Amino acid sequence: MDTKNNIDRYKLKQKASLSGMGVENAPENYDWIENIRNFNMDHSLKTRKTRKFKLNVFGCQMNERDSETIAGMLIDMGFEEVGEHDPADIIVFITCCVRENAEERVYGHIGALSKECEENGSIIVACGCMMQQPHIVEKLKKSYHNVKIIFGTHNVHTFPKLLYQYFNNKKRVIDVWEKEDRIIEDLPVKRTEKHKAWVSIILGCNNFCSYCIVPYVRGRERSRSMEIVLNEIRELAKDGCKEITLLGQNVNSYGNDLGQKNLFAKLLNAIEDIDGISRVRFMTSHPKDLSDSLIDAMKNCKKVCNHLHLPFQSGSTRILEKMNRRYTKEGYLNLVDKIKRQIPDIALSTDIIVGFPGETDEDFEDTLDVIRKVQFDAAFTFIYSPRRGTPAEKMEQIVSSKVISRRFQTLLDIQKDIGTDLAKKVEGKTVEVLVDGPSKQNPNILSGRTRTNRLVNFEAEGVKKGDIVLVDIVRAGAFWLEGRGGKVIG
Ligand code: SF4
Known part of the structure; x- marks a missing residue:
């Protein structure tokens, strides 16, 4: 990475993007990166050691993308990234509050680091969605003394300033902006992969589904300019990127x-x-926002993969209304029919919540009816988790946890059968795979994704990460395909 050029670029953009934002000393913001870099260089000269950092990322792809910016800023500041089991000077937690168990895991991980912090003098930085909730910041302040810097989702770009303040005063620094502001462009980025990349196109959400905390912690919708997005993708392409995933809580908006x-x-x-x-x-x-023009674009654009993630959450119109989803069971099924008519080889995946307050056996049967009718390749299923401050939190829960667990297992079993049946149809066929590298289960074979987003594990000679190859599928299960060969086509 050309750190000097990155900092110069960052300086220019920061100057432009921060002016008029009401940020104190905004024009100097870019200097904090350089100040910390100088400070780290002095440390390296004295100790012959480079300060290290590691990241703990929880939650969705938006957090993964934020983690790339945080890593980019830390590297530009002169830190070196290390693996999760290595000691580090700065340990960053990029948190998620969509479900309670993600929050509990964050507390557990931070608590477990107290020995490492004491022994190595490491500090913990906490950011992400959880930090937008005052009761969580209070809990961290009170009970987790190793958390030295806290910032929120709206001011990720101020991290260098906060770190500089901490280094100068050695006092805990907390800065969580309550409201979203304009999008800060061109922050340094350390991309996780070279052959594929996430590109945010819209931040925040206006939908206020009654169970969801996202609009409260990520703010209202703000789209990035199309020209800036296209420039970013052009730069990625020049750097060897072959696949991009456009990200947003609701890209259709x-x-x-x-x-x-x-x-x-x-x-x-x-x-x-x-x-x-x-x-x-x-x-x-x-x-509710999937337009005919989008279906046309998916059908006509050769590069757009024939896979669509279309969360339906519940098959019951009654529950959908309580969820404030603003579509009905019939509306969803009609939409799927329309998409399948236009794009017959489309693969669909979805999100489903089981045990929303008041969900009856009939409501749950409607959910099963939708998965049977639509035939999803994959479904991400969740047990309802009440979130503080959302309308659903105040709804009466009449369903016992035993019933919810039983429904959840029924749903998993049926979806597994559907996924397996659909996968079997690929046996004996040749599919296009973008290679992600060695398989996580078996490093002697390769792994990648089809255009329909199915995971493929396969054996092949002369094939490397980032290649696009043709693979013959010899066996298929619900969660991955097994293949052979690998003629490189891209
Ligand atoms: S669309 Fe609904 S579920 Fe998705 S982020 Fe927005 S409020 Fe949450």
Whole structure:
């Protein structure tokens, strides 16, 4: 990485993007990166050691993408990234509050680090969605003394300033912006992978589904300019990236806040012209906002993969209303029919919540009816978890945890059968795979994803990470395909 150029670029952009934001000393913001870098260089000269950092990322792809920015800033500041089991000077937690168990895991991990912090003088930095909730910041302040820096989802870019303040005063620094502000562009980034990348196109959410905390912790929808997004993708392509995933809580709303209709479909069409990019994915799509122009773009754009993640959450119209999802069971099924008519080889995946307050046996049967009718390749299933401050938190729960567990298992079993039956149809066929590297289960074989987002483990000679290859599928299960061969085609 060319650190000097990165800092110069960052300086210029920070100057432009922070002016008028009401941030104190905004024009100096870029200097904090350089100040800490000088401070780290002095330390390296004296001790012959480089200060280290490691990241703990929880939750969704938006957090994964934020973690790339945080890593980019730390590297530009002169820190070196280490693995999860290595000692580090700075341990960053990028947190998620969508479900209670993710929160509990964060507390558990931070608590377990107290010995490492005492022995090595390490400090913990906590950021991400959990920090937007005052009761959580209070708990960390009171009970977790090794957490020295706290910031929220709206001011990730101020991290260098906060770190500088901590290094100068050795006092805990907490700065959580209550409200979202304009998008800060061109922060340093350390991409996790070279052959594929996440590209945020819209931040926040306006939908206020009654169970969801996201609009409260990520703010209202703000779209990035299409030109900036396209430039980022062009740069990624020049750097060897073949697949991009466009990210947003609801990508279908992209451009609405800019007063531009159907901008997401226009974006997909514009990406078709970028040489080097072979595959385009996106997530997540709210069914109520999935337009005909988007279906047309998915059908006509060769680079857009034939996979759509379309959360339905519940098959019961009654429960959907309580969830404030603003579509019905019939509306969802009609939408799926329309998509399948236009794109017959589309693979669908979804999110489902089991045990929403008041869910009856009949409501649950409606959910099963939807998965049987739609035939999803994959379903991400969750047991309802009440979130503080959401309307659903105040709804009366009439379903026992025993019943919810039974329903959950029934859903898993049925979906597993559906997924297996669909996978079996691929046996004996040749599929296109983008290679992610050695398989996590068996490092002697390779692993990658089909255009329909199925995981493929396969044996092949002369194939490397980032290649696009043709693989013959010899065996299929619900969760992965097994293949042989690998003629490189891209
Ligand atoms: S669309 Fe609904 S579930 Fe998705 S982030 Fe927005 S409020 Fe949450």
